[in-house]
Amino acid sequence: MTAFDELMVFERETQALARVAGRLSWDQETVMPRGAVGQRAEESGAMEAVLHARRTDPRVGAWLGDARAPDAAGEAQLRLIRRSYERTVKVPADLATALAKLTSRSQGIWAGARAADDFKAFAPTLEEVVRLKREEAAALADGGDLYDAMVDDYEPGAKAADLAAIFDEMRPRLVALRERALGATEVAPVRGAFETDKQLRLSRDLAALFGYDFERGRIDLAVHPFSSGSGEDVRITTRVSETDPFNCLYSTIHEVGHACYEQGIDPAYQLTPVGQGVSMGVHESQSRIYENQLGRSRAFCHYLYGRMREVFGEIGVKSEEDFYRVVNRMHRGYIRTEADEVQYNLHIMLRFDLERALIAGDLQVSDLEAAWNDRFKADFGYAVDRPANGVLQDVHWSVGLFGYFPTYSLGNVYAGCLHAALRREVRDLDGQLAQGDLSAATTWLRAHVQQHGGLYPPREVIARACGAEPGAGPLLDYLDEKFGALYP
Template identity: 65%
Template sequence: MTPFDELMAYQRETQALGQVMGRLGWDQETVMPRGAAPQRGEEMAALESVLHARRVDTRVSDWLDAIDHAALDDVGRAQIRHIRRSHDRARKVPASLATRIARVTSQAQGIWAEARANEDVAGFLPTLEEVIALKREEGQALAAGGDVYDAMLADYEPGTTGDEIAAMFGALRPELTALREAVRAANTPPQLSGTFDEAAQMRLTRKLAKAYGYDMAHGRVDKAVHPFSSGSGLDVRITTRTNPADPFNCFYSTIHEVGHGAYEQNIDRDYLLTPLGQGVSMGVHESQSRIYENQLGRSRAFTGWLFGEMRETFGDIGIADEDAFYACVNRVSDGHIRTEADELQYNLHVLLRFDLERALMAGDLDVGDLEAAWNDRFEADFGYGVDKPSNGLLQDVHWSVGLFGYFPTYTLGNVYAGCLFEAMRGALPNLDAQLAKGDLTAATRWLRETVQTHGGLYEPRDVIARARGAEPSEAPLLAYLKEKFTTIYGL
């Protein structure tokens, strides 16, 4: 075997162990007994210790040095790029720190869930403070004297800095705020009425998943408190949640997670259990979930089809016709929860979190002041206060599990989705006619061929630029939102 062959065989074992660790995380969120949390923390810590040892193994450096890079093709060079990046990163983080982070964040997840259920911020803050201290220590090790937040962001969106994201978000915020204020002054669309059987919601949500091309032979749909996707390659699982008063929560959470899941399922199988065999970044990942959910799933054409499915499943839903249903699906309304926010206001929730977590990592905001800072910023951005912690600081799981640098990728994904939809429209002139029949074949095939199949072959921004034919920009997203909500609200 050549050094490259030996390195890739070693890497496949490392990737396989990472998948096992991911499956433990899925189990923890779905079916694990509540009392198993302390033991699961030890299990996760043990696996992380093994994975960290493999990532820093000196043989990786030896193989990298021995490889004849000139003899590699584009795929081989991309594999090496990812392996070297991961190896260099892992070597900067002490094994003891990586293990402590895995143990603490695994346990913190259960502590957060209990605190959220009990509206108990004080009971959660000591754990959050420990998580932040550990992640800041990790960030300092990774940054090696540079910006700590940029070092964390690189885990989720390589090649992008906090300053670049802040500039993009700075361009989005006034435009989104102005459009929201215009919408608030207009007439409000109707709402659904009635109670929607949760078992029936799950039947229809599985139909939606299949319509979007989610392969049930290599995946499954379960319920969780916080919807998520897990895995890659031949085992990609998603979760959703149900609410008898709000079936949209179930349907659009499912469609969103199917976007993530389909990305992982559609990556070239030749990349299975290699660094290229997973989504290239969380921003690109989020572009898939958001374009599935919003530009396709909340379009006038597709909601016309979904209206018929809703009537067939639930009978009278209190909405007169397809146009009213389209407005109902895209209704802009006050609310505290990011995952339930309408398409227009969603990014304002993300901008809030981005600014707060950046301040936390810089040491400009103390954990003890975080709830007050959150509440003040929310009221300033949305015009009303936070009524309870589960609608404020405790609503998201991300910080409890140490995902600092993750939140901005949600809005970055929306920006990328805007770019991709602009290109898709040009490539598929009959798109609306197909969506009106519930046929997403052409749309999902276009995304599979232009984005998903490549996995980690290209850098994140290059993926979007290749699909769009131009560098990513927030302009297509803003144009799309203005056209959509101006039409719905008659502005």
């Protein structure tokens, strides 16, 4: 075999082991017994030690030096393997193992603190997570910005300063939209009891409608909905509130966007670096366009209104137009995942600024709750009522995902660009959506984004799909048009 062939055989085994490690995390968040937390931390640490050893194996460096790619896909494989190797060799094995153990244990401590509304119970563990993540970032940064090194894990090539500039461009128009909407008569939410079994049945129907392949996936319940896996095993979770069916339904559609990205990648790339989503920003572009531009469109709400009445009976909403307004209602609230399309990005900007300050050492964990509450009051105009609705609401920091949050809003920006291109190229999109037919939209996204996996760098994926470099303009124009009409 050539050096390239030997490298790809070795990499395929590494990728398979990484999928096993991912399944441990899925199990922990869905069905693992509570008493297994300590043992799972040891298991996760052991798997990370094995993976770190493989990713830093000196043979990988030698193969990379000798390998010649047979084609463009091979060149992408070498680019991604080299990137992983060069980053991973900078991180000491004992630090990688310690982080895996700590974040596995930390997740359970966070969940308990969240349930008890007690940030102080979580703070010492979070301090340790921040300390180890700063060590990791320092190893990766080579004297550069620590937060940039963290962002690069989730959006290769992105810099905090560039993200901040995008957010500065977005903020004035988002704030103006919010102030206009919240000054209008508030739209009432749905009222009533919506049985769990019926919500889950409808969520499965919607998942299939949006193209999720249940032969290669499943839906389970979790505290914080997520998608896990790639290729032939891509699982999602959702959550249920019997007084708010949209929490379940739109969480499901959102995670289906992630899952369809992974299921839609060319099978020839399976268990290789190219055979997975290229970045979290591109990943979020899929989940957000599925959930919002498609799932919350006036046309699709026409369809969903009828389906909900079939499943639940009368839901206290008199017309399709009223239903569309309820689905897209802008209202006061604390929870990022329940926020409307406008305020969602303001939630992300809050987290982006706070975690940058944490990593820079300008903010201490002991002061984080107060800083969160002060910033929330300044940005949203009302006080956080309890930690579970504030600093403890997200799982990300407990598992060390610093640098992840900004990719949510970057994904919204990418989704805005993709939506504009989709509407240019798919005729009668609204007519199809009104019939519950997502096939043309999801086929376009699969062809232009999903099938490529990691073949192209993130911004290039979006530029190729849209015919132009991505920017915030299309998203802001879409939001102005949509919410300007909803709240004239």
